[in-house]
Amino acid sequence: MSEVLQRGNRRRRDPTHALPSVVDMERSTLVVAGAGMVARRLVEALVERDATSRWDVEVYGEEVHAPYDRVALTSYFGLSGPEELLLGDASLWDTPGVTLHTGTAVESVDAAARTVVVGGRERRYDALVLATGSYAAVPPVEGADLRGCFVYRTVDDLDALRAWVSERGEALGRPVRGAVVGGGLLGLEAAGALTTLGTDTTVVEFADRLMPVQVDAGGGEALRRLVEGLGVAVRTSTATSRVVADDAGRVTRMEFATGDPLDVDVVVFATGVRPRDELARGAGLAVHPRGGVLADAACRTSDPAVYAVGEVACVSDRVWGLVGPGYTMAEVVADRLLGGEATFADADLSTKLKLLGVDVASFGDAFGTTPDSLEVVYADPVQGLYKKLVLSDDASTLLGGVLVGDASAYGSLRPLVGHPLGGDPAAWLLPESAEGPTTGALPDAATVCSCNNVTAGTVRCAVTEQGCTDVAGVKACTKAGTSCGSCVPMVKQLLQAQLAEAGIEVGNDLCEHFSLSRAQLFDVVRVSGIRTFSELLAAHGRGRGCDVCRPVAASILASLYQEHVLDGERAALQDTNDHVMANMQKDGTYSVVPRIPGGEVTPEGLIVIGQVAQDFGLYTKITGGQRIDLFGARIEQLPAIWSRLVDAGFESGHAYGKSLRTVKSCVGSTWCRFGVQDSVGLAVALELRYRGLRSPHKIKLGVSGCARECAEARGKDVGVIATDQGWNMYVGGNGGFTPRHAQLFAEDLTTEQLVRAIDRFLMYYVRTADRLQRTAPWVESVEGGIDAIRAVVLDDSLGIAADLDAAMDAHVGGYRDEWAATLEDPEKLRKFASFVNAPDVADPDLAYVPERGQKRPATAEERGVVIGGPTLPVRTAGGPL
Amino acid sequence: MTTFLDAPDAPPTLVPVCRLDDLHPDRGAAALVDGRQVALFRLADTDEVRAVSHRDPFTGANVIARGLVGSRGDVPIIVSPLHKQAFDLRTGRCLDDPDVSLDTYTVDVVDGVVHVGVPQTG
Numbered sequence A: 001m002s003e004v005l006q007r008g009n010r011r012r013r014d015p016t017h018a019l020p021s022v023v024d025m026e027r028s029t030l031v032v033a034g035a036g037m038v039a040r041r042l043v044e045a046l047v048e049r050d051a052t053s054r055w056d057v058e059v060y061g062e063e064v065h066a067p068y069d070r071v072a073l074t075s076y077f078g079l080s081g082p083e084e085l086l087l088g089d090a091s092l093w094d095t096p097g098v099t100l101h102t103g104t105a106v107e108s109v110d111a112a113a114r115t116v117v118v119g120g121r122e123r124r125y126d127a128l129v130l131a132t133g134s135y136a137a138v139p140p141v142e143g144a145d146l147r148g149c150f151v152y153r154t155v156d157d158l159d160a161l162r163a164w165v166s167e168r169g170e171a172l173g174r175p176v177r178g179a180v181v182g183g184g185l186l187g188l189e190a191a192g193a194l195t196t197l198g199t200d201t202t203v204v205e206f207a208d209r210l211m212p213v214q215v216d217a218g219g220g221e222a223l224r225r226l227v228e229g230l231g232v233a234v235r236t237s238t239a240t241s242r243v244v245a246d247d248a249g250r251v252t253r254m255e256f257a258t259g260d261p262l263d264v265d266v267v268v269f270a271t272g273v274r275p276r277d278e279l280a281r282g283a284g285l286a287v288h289p290r291g292g293v294l295a296d297a298a299c300r301t302s303d304p305a306v307y308a309v310g311e312v313a314c315v316s317d318r319v320w321g322l323v324g325p326g327y328t329m330a331e332v333v334a335d336r337l338l339g340g341e342a343t344f345a346d347a348d349l350s351t352k353l354k355l356l357g358v359d360v361a362s363f364g365d366a367f368g369t370t371p372d373s374l375e376v377v378y379a380d381p382v383q384g385l386y387k388k389l390v391l392s393d394d395a396s397t398l399l400g401g402v403l404v405g406d407a408s409a410y411g412s413l414r415p416l417v418g419h420p421l422g423g424d425p426a427a428w429l430l431p432e433s434a435e436g437p438t439t440g441a442l443p444d445a446a447t448v449c450s451c452n453n454v455t456a457g458t459v460r461c462a463v464t465e466q467g468c469t470d471v472a473g474v475k476a477c478t479k480a481g482t483s484c485g486s487c488v489p490m491v492k493q494l495l496q497a498q499l500a501e502a503g504i505e506v507g508n509d510l511c512e513h514f515s516l517s518r519a520q521l522f523d524v525v526r527v528s529g530i531r532t533f534s535e536l537l538a539a540h541g542r543g544r545g546c547d548v549c550r551p552v553a554a555s556i557l558a559s560l561y562q563e564h565v566l567d568g569e570r571a572a573l574q575d576t577n578d579h580v581m582a583n584m585q586k587d588g589t590y591s592v593v594p595r596i597p598g599g600e601v602t603p604e605g606l607i608v609i610g611q612v613a614q615d616f617g618l619y620t621k622i623t624g625g626q627r628i629d630l631f632g633a634r635i636e637q638l639p640a641i642w643s644r645l646v647d648a649g650f651e652s653g654h655a656y657g658k659s660l661r662t663v664k665s666c667v668g669s670t671w672c673r674f675g676v677q678d679s680v681g682l683a684v685a686l687e688l689r690y691r692g693l694r695s696p697h698k699i700k701l702g703v704s705g706c707a708r709e710c711a712e713a714r715g716k717d718v719g720v721i722a723t724d725q726g727w728n729m730y731v732g733g734n735g736g737f738t739p740r741h742a743q744l745f746a747e748d749l750t751t752e753q754l755v756r757a758i759d760r761f762l763m764y765y766v767r768t769a770d771r772l773q774r775t776a777p778w779v780e781s782v783e784g785g786i787d788a789i790r791a792v793v794l795d796d797s798l799g800i801a802a803d804l805d806a807a808m809d810a811h812v813g814g815y816r817d818e819w820a821a822t823l824e825d826p827e828k829l830r831k832f833a834s835f836v837n838a839p840d841v842a843d844p845d846l847a848y849v850p851e852r853g854q855k856r857p858a859t860a861e862e863r864g865v866v867i868g869g870p871t872l873p874v875r876t877a878g879g880p881l
Numbered sequence B: 001m002t003t004f005l006d007a008p009d010a011p012p013t014l015v016p017v018c019r020l021d022d023l024h025p026d027r028g029a030a031a032l033v034d035g036r037q038v039a040l041f042r043l044a045d046t047d048e049v050r051a052v053s054h055r056d057p058f059t060g061a062n063v064i065a066r067g068l069v070g071s072r073g074d075v076p077i078i079v080s081p082l083h084k085q086a087f088d089l090r091t092g093r094c095l096d097d098p099d100v101s102l103d104t105y106t107v108d109v110v111d112g113v114v115h116v117g118v119p120q121t122g
Ligand SMILES: Cc1cc2nc3c(=O)[nH]c(=O)nc-3n(C[C@H](O)[C@H](O)[C@H](O)COP(=O)(O)OP(=O)(O)OC[C@H]3O[C@@H](n4cnc5c(N)ncnc54)[C@H](O)[C@@H]3O)c2cc1C
Pocket: A033, A034, A035, A036, A037, A038, A039, A060, A061, A062, A063, A070, A071, A072, A073, A074, A104, A105, A106, A107, A131, A132, A133, A134, A152, A153, A154, A186, A189, A276, A279, A309, A310, A311, A312, A320, A321, A322, A323, A324, A326, A351, A352, A353, A484
């Protein structure tokens, strides 16, 4: 205890920096009060950012359930139990450093002492997040607390409502009569629920229309017709004055300021929500006069160690009653806890729902409050359709809209708010063309998923960079579509457009030449023993092949047989870079990357690389994978460059291949005073083991010598982190546009166990992944996910471990440096001729200019002045041609 | 008139470039023909040779010979190695952008020697 107190005291000296800095490796405690939707997202964001390496996260929730999907609450009546409402991956709560206490309320907060009281006991915190959400507000109407009156907020509320309706139904022997007070979003949800339970339902609304906050008068009218058409009675402009009890104290009648009384057996109050800010009030934190814990753009309350997120928070001077803004706040706080600078900008309040089978959507400036804005309205009272778009004064930019009766265009329209609509506005509103123009027009910056703040660009990138090929993959990768789901059709459209653009066939087929997936093709090749593309095409495909199936076949043949990429027919299958075993750059020259295993290089080696770069006039840059990239090599120079490198003991780095790239390492226990294992030694061994392994996409590994993780191993496909007992293995990480942290796969392995586990993991991936699918989406796509893969790798659940081991042993035993082999074979060397009739002549169109002491390709404008070739003297290579 | 527009001024001059055996089936090779950079492709299934310009019209880089040969439907194609646009090997037309095309050249194989036709100028 005293140690804990001391820690707390030291930090309290500087309240604005209440949070530990990066060098401070002591663990701190984060208490989260409330275990609702936003609390869950906060924990998820923290785990993704690996904050648990520094924070112990204690989450207290008053409800007995783990956080569930409150947005989908109404669907609970159709489900078998609360588990089905659970959000995301339940394993989140098993993450080391995270503890969820359900059925445990935080009773009070002492901000000065930095303690909370839980179960009568004090707990210290270094940072506290209030995520207590809202409670359902019941208006001060006489009789509102009678038996048979309910609110609509939690699973327990719904259980109680259902029990009451079924009990009354049995006792009365007739349909139960129900009323919902409140005709807004929540009220219509509740009316839907009552109808599902078989109740005759009346909705009572004080305003002159349904959903007054979201839709305008015209929309409200269409909505009323639709709702009435479904057998739900609607009374608008009606104030409830009293609820009357029968002899047993149960509701029996409602009376109103105007109009006839209504006989009822059950009443649901859905008249709005109020922030549960009582903890903050008790702790003396600033609250808004109308409720809500006051917080700044960092979501920090008047006490810098206390944050508020979700419906309890009053940020930008208002409370936000939707889950999307809450999620954004959770991300902001996660970032802040790690020393970031994220802020909460005003959020999107668009809504779309399907209530009683009726579509309602409202987005952007739904009421046309922007000065001089124009409205385009399509209304069909008979069909109950009402659609309105709000446009800028020149009718070009979409500002907002209301859709009632048919909201199919919502997914396409909402992301366009603030952007040109493109085409005739009427095209979006007419019944037959509700899809409007295609997603092609959507700018990358447009938000597609407002719940999770995901842009069109991010979705497109998930396809092009992460190899996602289905909606499930994109959801896993970007979180788009994982909350309210209204954006899923849009996400799907974007996905399909992007797949088509990338030439990726939707469905299993690899391309028009093979009706097989990559995994199926792999098995065909493995089982049939086919060793050439022409045989494969003749037996299982059609046509001449293409830039999709040829490289896939080349990769499969290389994975299985370790034969040279330029041997025989295979020379005509290799993609851009494999074609000459170097990376093609924008001007058609290449970059060259010798392998530097584990990033360990001798001074002599460095000198050779420098000398080669100097002699051939190459631009040099250090890569992120701890090696050196040499740019600007012409095709006919490659053999000469490599003969120098090979002579000095270097070999191909496979920077050009869909294959193992690097095993990044920190310096580890050999030098570092914190290291517990020899990370460099292991990295070198792993890199030498897997070098040359051809795979569906590039593979990167990392090894850190202790939990400080200086090698950023968890950003790799396979990450290894040293422990006192051995090695922890993580899988499925990557950098790039949609970075992913690798997940823990196995703990405290010996080196031998570790190597076997990586062998099998990689081989299983090589055999079963889709083309251009990295390990993260692959892990998601395997049925059963990471647990299933763990079972295959560690417990041999499929009985293929021996086979995978044999395949990896064959790879390791059969490895030969491709470049050394090329240099020995005149037939292969002929493929590096610049021109078949002038093998040593440089491409006369290449032009360079100096920059920061090196050369770079001239731009189009510069080429106008730099006439006739290289400006830097380039020594002609006396290559073996 | 029409006849005049369609016909070249004079038949192209055929220049010997390399032996057929120098061309690896389905793997392109660049050639310098009368100062022009030409990409040659010997198709594996029919053994015919096709010649198009070596310059990628989308980037200006001379790389077309280093692309992959294949087919789309019945069309024999070459795919640019830089940004993967496909071109019809018979007409040079880009299948992904109708406004762009490669130049095409006549090819004649005589006694195992590949000749490429360059248009006569002037
Ligand atoms: C029927 C219904 C439909 C909805 N539909 C939509 C929709 O379509 N779109 C949309 O964006 N939003 C919708 N919402 C709103 C959305 O559910 C909320 O915005 C969201 O749940 C807010 O998340 P939160 O974590 O802030 O609060 P909550 O999810 O309410 O979680 C707060 C949790 O904290 C607990 N708690 C409170 N005090 C304490 C304490 N002292 N100690 C411990 N625990 C405590 C509470 O019991 C609760 O479990 C809907 C809500 C309902 C009820």
